[in-house]
Amino acid sequence: MLMRYHIDTIPLWDAMKLEGECLLCALERKTELGEAERYLGASVMEPDTRIQVNARGFCRQHQAMLFVGDNRLGHALMLESHMIETRDRVKKPFARLRKSAHTFAEASLMSRMSKKGQSARGQLAELADELAGLSHTCIMCDSIAENMARYLRTFFFLVKTDEEFRQALKDSKGLCLPHAAQVLREAPDALPAKELPDFVDTICDLETKNLDRMQEDVSWFIKKYDYRYKEEPWKDSRDAVERTVNKLRGWCVGKEPYPEEKV
Ligand SMILES: [Zn+2]
Ligand SMILES: [Zn+2]
Incomplete structure (x- = not known):
């Protein structure tokens, strides 16, 4: 077992190490x-x-x-x-x-x-x-859902048993909003009750922090279209539109979230 x-x-670890948006x-x-x-x-x-x-x-x-x-x-x-x-x-x-x-x-x-x-x-x-x-x-869709259910079980198994994974999650860029909602919905069944507050805190903090970051990126992206900011660096905002879409709704545009060479 x-x-x-x-x-x-x-x-799960491989996906975590990609350090993507979700x-x-x-x-x-x-x-x-x-x-x-x-x-x-x-x-x-x-x-x-x-x-x-x-x-x-x-x-x-x-x-x-x-x-x-x-x-x-x-x-x-x-x-x-x-x-x-x-x-x-x-x-x-x-x-x-x-x-x-x-x-x-x-x-x-x-x-x-x-x-x-x-x-x-x-x-x-x-x-x-x-x-x-x-x-x-x-x-x-059906087999993706079956696979995702299995990945989610493993996700919670790691949250429960692996301190290193919990820390990596806290240090990550978080999840997209739909997946954050999904883990929050399943958490009461997947985790011991006493661990629930800590997990919910982690996800809520993580999402708040990362939505803030996304807001900054997209605002900077818009500023870059203003001639007064023309000479400023792009910072992390070149792909801010696609990353914001993907954060809000789950991955659907832009760079592949799982680079092919790592499949
Ligand atoms: Zn389908
Ligand atoms: Zn997601």
């Missing part, structure tokens, strides 16, 4: 890139993978990632079989939608407020939700 934890702690964003992005590579690689043809892809498909963001990858044929193969399954899965809701629409129309204007009219309306909405549900599933 301990051994397994030891092996699991390596990626070690969890770094791990998430690393996982995401790995997943994209997996689906554009040989595993596309594995029957197990195909069954899962057929059932869940990919969300908008991950379709875009696959599209710019270098296996257009692989992407097409996954789309083809996912499309077959999707066409099959919309048949039932479509048939029921048509029926509910008739029921709704047949109720006279006055009686559309009637029980029958109301239930037809409810059914239409439900069926529309069912269709929307088909377009929200994503096998990549």
Whole structure:
């Protein structure tokens, strides 16, 4: 058990050592890139993978990632079989939608407020939700979430057991706001109650300090557009826009948070 934890702690330490704006964003992005590579690689043809892809498909963001990858044929193969399954899965809701629409129309204007009219309306909405549900599933999002849940367990394991990690966290640039929220939400279940105040203090201090730093950077970036500051150094603000976006919303723009040579 301990051994397994030891092996699991390596990626957390590696991400910490990158000294980026959020070690969890770094791990998430690393996982995401790995997943994209997996689906554009040989595993596309594995029957197990195909069954899962057929059932869940990919969300908008991950379709875009696959599209710019270098296996257009692989992407097409996954789309083809996912499309077959999707066409099959919309048949039932479509048939029921048509029926509910008739029921709704047949109720006279006055009686559309009637029980029958109301239930037809409810059914239409439900069926529309069912269709929307088909377009929200994503096998990549799901496996990223599974991986992140594992990383979070290890994160808390380290917070609980490793003084060096706790110190490194305190000295780090903190987390993005969404990941800070996530660890705060999970902390009461993941840590002994007596350790909770200290952990919450750490995260709140860390975020406050680092949001302040980010504010300074972005303000300096703006100043640099003023001719009076033209000769001043950029300090740390050249990439202030992307780092501020990533701090506020989680990594999505700018330099990769997990440099490729370290993957
Ligand atoms: Zn993050
Ligand atoms: Zn996705």
